[in-house]
Amino acid sequence: MVDAAPMISALRDAGYRRTTARGEVARLVAAQDGHFVAADLLSEAARGNTRIGRATVFRTLEAMSDAGVVERIDLPTGDHAYVACEPRHHHHVVCASCGAGQDIDDAGLRRVVRDVARRTGYRVDDHRLELFGSCPRCQAREAAG
Amino acid sequence: MVDAAPMISALRDAGYRRTTARGEVARLVAAQDGHFVAADLLSEAARGNTRIGRATVFRTLEAMSDAGVVERIDLPTGDHAYVACEPRHHHHVVCASCGAGQDIDDAGLRRVVRDVARRTGYRVDDHRLELFGSCPRCQAREAAG
DNA sequence: GTTTTTGCAAACCATTTGCAGGGTC
DNA sequence: GACCCTGCAAATGGTTTGCAAAAAC
Numbered sequence: 001m002v003d004a005a006p007m008i009s010a011l012r013d014a015g016y017r018r019t020t021a022r023g024e025v026a027r028l029v030a031a032q033d034g035h036f037v038a039a040d041l042l043s044e045a046a047r048g049n050t051r052i053g054r055a056t057v058f059r060t061l062e063a064m065s066d067a068g069v070v071e072r073i074d075l076p077t078g079d080h081a082y083v084a085c086e087p088r089h090h091h092h093v094v095c096a097s098c099g100a101g102q103d104i105d106d107a108g109l110r111r112v113v114r115d116v117a118r119r120t121g122y123r124v125d126d127h128r129l130e131l132f133g134s135c136p137r138c139q140a141r142e143a144a145g
Numbered sequence: 146m147v148d149a150a151p152m153i154s155a156l157r158d159a160g161y162r163r164t165t166a167r168g169e170v171a172r173l174v175a176a177q178d179g180h181f182v183a184a185d186l187l188s189e190a191a192r193g194n195t196r197i198g199r200a201t202v203f204r205t206l207e208a209m210s211d212a213g214v215v216e217r218i219d220l221p222t223g224d225h226a227y228v229a230c231e232p233r234h235h236h237h238v239v240c241a242s243c244g245a246g247q248d249i250d251d252a253g254l255r256r257v258v259r260d261v262a263r264r265t266g267y268r269v270d271d272h273r274l275e276l277f278g279s280c281p282r283c284q285a286r287e288a289a290g
Numbered sequence: 291g292t293t294t295t296t297g298c299a300a301a302c303c304a305t306t307t308g309c310a311g312g313g314t315c
Numbered sequence: 316g317a318c319c320c321t322g323c324a325a326a327t328g329g330t331t332t333g334c335a336a337a338a339a340c
Contacts, residue, residue, distance in 0.1 A: 017314055017319060038304075053322040058305060074219040080304085093267045104261050112253045113276065120247050121281040122238045128219075128277075131261060133269040162294060162339050183329075198297040203330060225329085 002084050004030040007069045014067035024050050025060040029070060034100040035081040073130055091128070095135035104131075147229045149175040152214045159212035169195050170205040174215060179245040180226040218275055236273070240280035249276075 004026040011026075012018055028041045028050075038057055045052045061082060064070040070082045073092060083092060083101045091109070094101045109129060117124045134142065149171040156171075157163055173186045183202055190197045206227060209215040215227045218237060228237055228246045236254070239246045254274060262269045279287065 019313070019320060021321065051322085054304095055306075055323080056321055059320085072223060078217060078219075078225065080223065093261060093265055093269065095267065102265050102267070104265065108253070108257045108260060112257060112274075115253060116238060116249050116276060117278070120238055120249065121284075122240065122247070122276070122278050123284055124238065124276050124278040126277040127275065129257075129274045130272065131258065131267070131269050132271040132273075133262075133267050136266040139268055164295065164338070166296065196297085199329095200298080200331075201296060204295085 002030050007064065007067075007084070010067045010069045011063060014063070016063050016067070021052055021056050022060050022063070024052055025057060026064075029061075029064070029082075029084050032084065034098060035073060035075070035083045035094055037079065037081050075132075091130065093131040093133065093135075095133065095138055098135060098138050100135045100137070102135075147175050152209065152212075152229070155212045155214045156208060159208070161208050161212070166197055166201050167205050167208070169197055170202060170209075174206075174209070174227075174229050177229065179243060180218060180220075180228045180239055182224065182226050220277075236275065238276040238278065238280075240278065240283055243280060243283050245280045245282070247280075 004023070007026040007030065008018065008023060011022060016022065024045065025041060028044055029036075031044075032040065038054075038061060041057050041061075042052075042054060045057070061070060061072075065072055065082075069084065071085050071092070073081055073083055073094070075081055075094075083094070085092070085103050090103045090105055092101050093104055109127070113124050113127055116122070149168070152171040152175065153163065153168060156167060161167065169190065170186060173189055174181075176189075177185065183199075183206060186202050186206075187197075187199060190202070206215060206217075210217055210227075214229065216230050216237070218226055218228055218239070220226055220239070228239070230237070230248055235248045235250055237246050238249055254272070258269050258272055261267070
């Protein structure tokens, strides 16, 4: 759960114009608790009295991704999802039960990457790490339930 | 580039029946050099005189993924691709130019995962790491060209 | 003989695109 | 006023599904 305002600023900084549609999408994204898919935003927009086109949602998510305020992740199921995040390089832990996500920093991964490059001879330009599991709250729920 | 026979055995071990279609798909997969998408197999099957249905290719890839002989990866572009691989836990480095891939073992990632779990309070059940860059051959080509 | 698997075509569904009207700078 | 953005509806494209025939066990 984050705030919508910084997202909108980030969009502006990235050269995108300020529009009502983008503000709405930002608000919806900010209200998401964990990861979400485009369809979530669409249905929530429809449930509220917001009228936003499918295309606009996708285009805005792309813009936000470009601006670094959301990131597209790939779930173990193969589905694409998005998470709101801080605009810097990082990775995610995602809870498989409730979808709550949390950013994590480099966490020693840099060494892993360098090590792999040395051993394989590849030059590594980009990497992505996704972690899946159970968040503290869901662990407690599991233990209780 | 791997051998088709072990794939077929692995499928059998996983409880799938031995069929000509699966043998063909295994042969096609084995002939792939790096990552590939379902459509690659389809078109190559068509180019040869092999008649295999779209659905069968997808179903066989799913079976192979289940048996652990191929893995579905997500390219930075967001596209889904597959790579032939050994049936144990590991990760991949993929060349962005030519698509050549290579398995890598844990490479110290275990420590990273444990560290993240400790810091976030999440229980981490699963992780995926994808590395993208340039393979030795393409680096040489870059330097030469 | 029973259970799987195949192939085809149709169905699906997320995402993209063309385009005309409207909003932003 | 020039350029960007929106919404709609239609197109796209990868993937899945229903089903009857064929193959594997």
